[in-house]
Amino acid sequence: MNKILIQGNRVIGEAAIRAGCRFYAGYPITPQNELTEYMADNLRKAGGTFIQGESEIASVNMILGASAAGARVMTSSSSPGISLKQEGISSMAADELPGVIVNMMRGGPGLGNISPSQGDYFQATKGGGHGDYRVIVLAPASVQELADLTMDAFDLADEYRNPVMILADGMIGQMMEPVLFKTPKPRSYSEKFHLRGCGEGKSKFIRGLILDPLHEEEHNWKLHRKYKTIIAREPRHETFRTEDADFLVIAYGTAARVAKGAIKRARESGIRVGLLRPITLWPFPSDAVRSFAGKASKFLVFEMSTGQMLEDVQLALGNSEKIHFYGRPGGVVPAPVEVAKIIAQHA
Amino acid sequence: MLIKSLFAGFGGQGVLMMGYSLAHAAMNEGYHTTYLPAYGAEVRGGTANCTVAISDEEIASPVASAPDYLVIMNTPSLYTFQNRAAQGGTIFLNSSIIDARPTRKEVGILEIPAGEIAEKMGDPRVANVVVLGAFIRKTGLISPGGYLKSLRKIMGERKKAIMEINRKAFAAGFDLFPEGS
Numbered sequence: 001m002n003k004i005l006i007q008g009n010r011v012i013g014e015a016a017i018r019a020g021c022r023f024y025a026g027y028p029i030t031p032q033n034e035l036t037e038y039m040a041d042n043l044r045k046a047g048g049t050f051i052q053g054e055s056e057i058a059s060v061n062m063i064l065g066a067s068a069a070g071a072r073v074m075t076s077s078s079s080p081g082i083s084l085k086q087e088g089i090s091s092m093a094a095d096e097l098p099g100v101i102v103n104m105m106r107g108g109p110g111l112g113n114i115s116p117s118q119g120d121y122f123q124a125t126k127g128g129g130h131g132d133y134r135v136i137v138l139a140p141a142s143v144q145e146l147a148d149l150t151m152d153a154f155d156l157a158d159e160y161r162n163p164v165m166i167l168a169d170g171m172i173g174q175m176m177e178p179v180l181f182k183t184p185k186p187r188s189y190s191e192k193f194h195l196r197g198c199g200e201g202k203s204k205f206i207r208g209l210i211l212d213p214l215h216e217e218e219h220n221w222k223l224h225r226k227y228k229t230i231i232a233r234e235p236r237h238e239t240f241r242t243e244d245a246d247f248l249v250i251a252y253g254t255a256a257r258v259a260k261g262a263i264k265r266a267r268e269s270g271i272r273v274g275l276l277r278p279i280t281l282w283p284f285p286s287d288a289v290r291s292f293a294g295k296a297s298k299f300l301v302f303e304m305s306t307g308q309m310l311e312d313v314q315l316a317l318g319n320s321e322k323i324h325f326y327g328r329p330g331g332v333v334p335a336p337v338e339v340a341k342i343i344a345q346h347a
Numbered sequence: 348m349l350i351k352s353l354f355a356g357f358g359g360q361g362v363l364m365m366g367y368s369l370a371h372a373a374m375n376e377g378y379h380t381t382y383l384p385a386y387g388a389e390v391r392g393g394t395a396n397c398t399v400a401i402s403d404e405e406i407a408s409p410v411a412s413a414p415d416y417l418v419i420m421n422t423p424s425l426y427t428f429q430n431r432a433a434q435g436g437t438i439f440l441n442s443s444i445i446d447a448r449p450t451r452k453e454v455g456i457l458e459i460p461a462g463e464i465a466e467k468m469g470d471p472r473v474a475n476v477v478v479l480g481a482f483i484r485k486t487g488l489i490s491p492g493g494y495l496k497s498l499r500k501i502m503g504e505r506k507k508a509i510m511e512i513n514r515k516a517f518a519a520g521f522d523l524f525p526e527g528s
Binding site: 003005030031114170171174175176177178257258259260261262264333335336337 | 367370371374379380381382383384386387388405406407408409410412
């Protein structure tokens with residue numbers, strides 16, 4: 001198999017179709033339009049259904065319905081559109097319906113702009129919509145990883161019967177890089193969860209409205225136990241040049257690749273610095289971060305926001321003067337040389 | 348090695364195609380590469396630009412704050428981007444339609460009458476490939492054979508008929524700057 005040069009937004013579409021996604025509903029918004037376009041072009045050819053919904057809210061509710069009927073489903077948007085989808089995501093979590101939601105983040109708050117940003121970390125990792133729930137959040141840092149994690153997202157969604165979010169940004173979405181597709185795993189999702197009419201059998205139902213508080217409490221604890229399992233089993237991270245590092249940079253997605261460039265420069269001037277890159281933002285790789293508590297004497301959290309993942313790092317390490325922060329919100333992607341300067345300042 | 352090139356011009360000049368085909372060829376020669384088109388609230392006939400990074404190791408940022416090579420296809424792009432060129436970098440100019448010259452002193456400037464060459468060939472649309480011929484000769488980033496192989500692949504069956512004129516355009520640009528010039 002040969003590598004192909006493909007854009008981030010389009011690779012999600014291709015990986016999703018290869019993974020067996022057969023229902024997509026979306027509504028256009030920059031910088032993720034090429035994904036919607038790719039699905040419009042190619043999903044029907046694969047025997048699936050593409051719908052351009054009348055709104056973001058309609059689209060997320062369409063995937064909720066199709067998921068209940070047993071399809072592998074996906075919707076996508078960018079920051080302001082993802083805010084609109086939160087009601088549906090909360091309902092999918094309540095109903096324990098698998099589905100993949102893609103957020104190609106842009107500058108915010110409000111309509112903001114269309115430049116790459118990481119301002120939606122809180123929204124993605126702390127629930128996003130109303131109620132006591134979580135979604136699994138995957139944060140790719142390259143187009144290749146976008147392809148791999150898109151396939152993984154569908155498997156995780158099925159395994160835990162929970163929405164999974166791919167959280168990237170306009171830069172990863174717009175950029176092209178060489179990609180080699182892995183072979184997707186065959187789907188294992190029990191038909192017993194499908195709602196397709198009862199026929200002669202017993203009726204099944206899925207509902208998010210649970211009026212009896214004691215029943216709703218029970219349902220909340222059931223979800224909670226599932227989230228505990230996910231926290232125990234699914235955190236993922238990557239480390240880079242940490243073998244002798246006394247200084248640890250923690251960054252994800254686009255910020256992490258910029259940080260890698262910065263670390264190479266800083267290493268040239270003798271600073272023993274490495275990177276920890278969370279790949280899952282929820283569950284956050286707290287244990288991995290904590291494992292550096294005794295090894296590194298300085299930490300730098302770098303985000304394209306005013307500091308959101310910072311709080312999870314502080315939770316993992318305990319708030320301390322050793323933890324520094326560098327943030328570039330609003331759609332700014334700093335150059336590696338700028339981040340290298342910050343590293344040098346704190347080294 | 349990490350080389351970043353920025354291509355800029357107006358929509359319709361094939362500016363994005365230049366970057367895409369270069370990145371494609373770099374991938375086929377085994378390099379790490381990124382291709383980042385400028386996206387924004389653009390208009391038809393407006394400006395277009397893209398950045399290609401080529402490296403033998405993982406690329407940190409696909410953005411070029413100081414590109415090693417600037418390929419400038421029209422006058423407004425010259426004014427917009429000339430100050431971004433890296434010290435000691437090179438600016439490739441489509442001199443057929445750019446009357447102004449860069450004010451930067453510490454960069455190399457290569458004038459390519461791409462528009463005229465393409466007109467003479469009978470198809471002004473291949474001006475971008477003329478420039479790429481010169482670009483690949485002067486930068487040595489990838490082999491000319493590798494580039495043409497990629498171009499053929501990108502054009503595919505649908506555009507097979509226009510491969511020949513593109514090949515000639517590439518050769519014309521490549522021959523503009525013989526070895527050592």
